[in-house]
Amino acid sequence: MAFLHRSLAAGSADLLVAADVTVYMRSLEGLMQGAARCLAPGGRLIFSTEMCSLAEGGGADGPGWVERPSERIAHCAEHTRAWVRAA
Numbered sequence: 001m002a003f004l005h006r007s008l009a010a011g012s013a014d015l016l017v018a019a020d021v022t023v024y025m026r027s028l029e030g031l032m033q034g035a036a037r038c039l040a041p042g043g044r045l046i047f048s049t050e051m052c053s054l055a056e057g058g059g060a061d062g063p064g065w066v067e068r069p070s071e072r073i074a075h076c077a078e079h080t081r082a083w084v085r086a087a
Contacts, residue, residue: 004034013038018047023072026065028080032087050074 004016016035022028028049035045050073056066057076064079 004031004038008038010037011040014040014043016043016045018045020048022047022049022075026063026067026073028064028075028083029086032083036087049080052076054078 016039018031022031025031031047032045039045050068052066052074054060054076056074057064057079058066060078064082065073065075067073
């Protein structure tokens with residue numbers, strides 16, 4: 001998520017939208033950290049993702065995602081929530 005680090009000042013965004021972006025990202029960590037840095041207090045990140053089950057994502061200790069035959073990445077809800085909370 002280099003764009004968030006290069007192009008937006010810290011605390012400068014009220015809204016960030018990442019529609020059809022996370023399906024090309026294995027880890028959501030960079031997106032969540034970048035959004036947390038760029039969002040103003042009370043700002044919102046809206047994103048879409050394809051979902052997979054926790055088992056498909058490698059279980060509780062797995063990476064939290066699976067690559068589908070379509071080459072799109074699906075994320076499990078449990079790991080996605082953890083990345084959001086950590087940011």
